[in-house]
Amino acid sequence: MDVFTDFAARIAEAARLVAGDSALDVSKVTVEPPREAAHGDLATNAAMVLSRQLGLKPRDFADRLAAELARASAGDVTAVDVAGPGFVNLTLADEYWRGQLRNILASGEAHGRSDIGRGEPVNVEYVSANPTGPLHVGHCRGAVFGDALANLLDYAGFRVTREYYINDAGAQVDTLARSAFLRYREALGEDVGEIPEGLYPGNYLKPVGRALADEFGDGLRAMAEHEWLPIVRTAAVDSMLAMIRDDLAALGIRHDVFFSERSLQESGRIAETLAYLRERGDVYEGHLPPPKGQPQEDWEDREQTLFRSTAFGDDVDRPLVKSDGSYTYFASDIAYHRDKFERGFAAMIDVLGADHGGYVKRMQAAVKAVSGGQAELDVKLCQLVKLFRAGEPVRMSKRAGEFVTLRDVVDEVGRDVVRLIMLYRKNEAPLDFDFEKVTEQSKDNPVFYVQYAHARAHSVFRNAAEVFPDLRFPMVNTEAADLSAVAHPAELALIKTLAQFPRTVTSAASVHEPHRVAFYLYEVASSFHGLWNLGKDVPQLRFINPADRPSTLARLALVQATALTVAAGLRILGVEPVEEMR
RNA sequence: GUCCCCGUAGCUCAGCCGGAUAGAGCAUCAGAUUCCUAAUCUGAGGGUCGCAGGUUCGAAUCCUGCCGGGGACGCCA
Numbered sequence: 023m024d025v026f027t028d029f030a031a032r033i034a035e036a037a038r039l040v041a042g043d044s045a046l047d048v049s050k051v052t053v054e055p056p057r058e059a060a061h062g063d064l065a066t067n068a069a070m071v072l073s074r075q076l077g078l079k080p081r082d083f084a085d086r087l088a089a090e091l092a093r094a095s096a097g098d099v100t101a102v103d104v105a106g107p108g109f110v111n112l113t114l115a116d117e118y119w120r121g122q123l124r125n126i127l128a129s130g131e132a133h134g135r136s137d138i139g140r141g142e143p144v145n146v147e148y149v150s151a152n153p154t155g156p157l158h159v160g161h162c163r164g165a166v167f168g169d170a171l172a173n174l175l176d177y178a179g180f181r182v183t184r185e186y187y188i189n190d191a192g193a194q195v196d197t198l199a200r201s202a203f204l205r206y207r208e209a210l211g212e213d214v215g216e217i218p219e220g221l222y223p224g225n226y227l228k229p230v231g232r233a234l235a236d237e238f239g240d241g242l243r244a245m246a247e248h249e250w251l252p253i254v255r256t257a258a259v260d261s262m263l264a265m266i267r268d269d270l271a272a273l274g275i276r277h278d279v280f281f282s283e284r285s286l287q288e289s290g291r292i293a294e295t296l297a298y299l300r301e302r303g304d305v306y307e308g309h310l311p312p313p314k315g316q317p318q319e320d321w322e323d324r325e326q327t328l329f330r331s332t333a334f335g336d337d338v339d340r341p342l343v344k345s346d347g348s349y350t351y352f353a354s355d356i357a358y359h360r361d362k363f364e365r366g367f368a369a370m371i372d373v374l375g376a377d378h379g380g381y382v383k384r385m386q387a388a389v390k391a392v393s394g395g396q397a398e399l400d401v402k403l404c405q406l407v408k409l410f411r412a413g414e415p416v417r418m419s420k421r422a423g424e425f426v427t428l429r430d431v432v433d434e435v436g437r438d439v440v441r442l443i444m445l446y447r448k449n450e451a452p453l454d455f456d457f458e459k460v461t462e463q464s465k466d467n468p469v470f471y472v473q474y475a476h477a478r479a480h481s482v483f484r485n486a487a488e489v490f491p492d493l494r495f496p497m498v499n500t501e502a503a504d505l506s507a508v509a510h511p512a513e514l515a516l517i518k519t520l521a522q523f524p525r526t527v528t529s530a531a532s533v534h535e536p537h538r539v540a541f542y543l544y545e546v547a548s549s550f551h552g553l554w555n556l557g558k559d560v561p562q563l564r565f566i567n568p569a570d571r572p573s574t575l576a577r578l579a580l581v582q583a584t585a586l587t588v589a590a591g592l593r594i595l596g597v598e599p600v601e602e603m604r
Numbered sequence: 605g606u607c608c609c610c611g612u613a614g615c616u617c618a619g620c621c622g623g624a625u626a627g628a629g630c631a632u633c634a635g636a637u638u639c640c641u642a643a644u645c646u647g648a649g650g651g652u653c654g655c656a657g658g659u660u661c662g663a664a665u666c667c668u669g670c671c672g673g674g675g676a677c678g679c680c681a
Contacts, residue, residue, distance in 0.1 A: 080661070107624080109623075189681055345678085376675060382608070403608085471643085537618085551645065
């Protein structure tokens, strides 16, 4: 059991005993590492939080709580202090921390795994880019974020489904089809000249045209558009999706479900959903005030089909049917999220670009409406990534078809670099991505700093195996190891940092913020590199001591716990923990 | 006009479901290598946490209003 879970239980028990109330509500009690190391190893706010409901002064309750904790945990706790407004600070015995080290080693690759999710299903939808071309760099961040979040939730015990919504029903895929049809004619030998404005100019449609020519010969050319368009559209969308899957695979991303918007329409699910909502009074015919902001030339007042999102916290009601009679994107999305709910997801997460900020309230309103308040949607918005090369912004022109693709970035700097850099920032903060900087091999590059900690640990193992040829990775038999040589404050500090991993995972998972894991890993790396360097000043602290096998084994246990913690964290982020960097 | 995000050290950013003297990296300055990888480490200086109120034992963190930056606002998805 990790230290925080352990002592949360002990403190709750002590508090109930002192209060003489076995049903005392301890939900607001926290156990955390104090900011100041001088305050000990653990601090709890129990006295401040509980004293009011007991009619006691915080300090008085704290004194009694401290005495009880000192009594009940005598072997594990070396000091209990009451400080400030009523904090109870605990200092734990070195042997307790060595026990934590033993626990970490026993957990092995599963260190930090937890069951706070209790196997509950969570649906994480991410990427969901239009299937009209290759993924560009803008998709990168949401892709990596969504994937790491899914990993994180999985590690915290949720049953995660990774989902991609294919927008294959709008006007854009028709444009795609027309663009592909042009390439088809080109493949048949026609000179099509410049790709007209409004069609997709990219070369990536040429293979689609070629494939159509191979399959149909010039058979499509004789058809009317309404005949060839569905055929070409299907072929083009399928081809784009295959390309997108390839791009995602290059980033180490694989979705469980690809969900087609068109399938919703064709199965009548949208109409059915709107009927359901209409029955409940959440869909009605009405008028909307003109949109504010940018004046819209072609706006005209008309009666239309609206979703009563204001009943669920949105600012205005939202249209569901366009003037041409087709459904709005929002209408399909409502049906889609209803489908998620009916597939058993009460917890949904959508990862979107920051430009979709205006969409959040209505979507959350919709999820409430279609689930009868049973489901909750969290929308994670990812801010823009600005590309730089040696400090100079990289210019892109989408119209000319000149944009940096996700593949370009991955091919140039590597998947691990892309992933860790994208995750080394809060999702809603903008991110500068400099091709030069992110591949720099120095400590100001967190990718290398963290990777190197893991590689360095394995370098130690390799060296240890030369000194003690019977040893091989994993170096330490957990049960048998005598850890008493691990006693220096810097070594214990590293254990304390490693012991925070489970807590980091659960808190990051519960707030849906994978970047916390990335920052934590940097902290572990820093503590480890520091200890390594201490071996220069204090040779006895070196991990490998040829003259002293027992202490070497104890140190190797610490190094191994570090390596497996870093590896576990990196795997959550989807980064490969490398064993050597030369 | 309304809504969302951001505003913390010279720079880039953590910390934000309330906790004690607000942290890290870069940059600056001063140091460490007969060494398990110097791709590293140690130390120093550097702050009205945008501003003003409020909530409370306690606010960078929660609430309200303002200022500044970005984004969104029926028939794009």
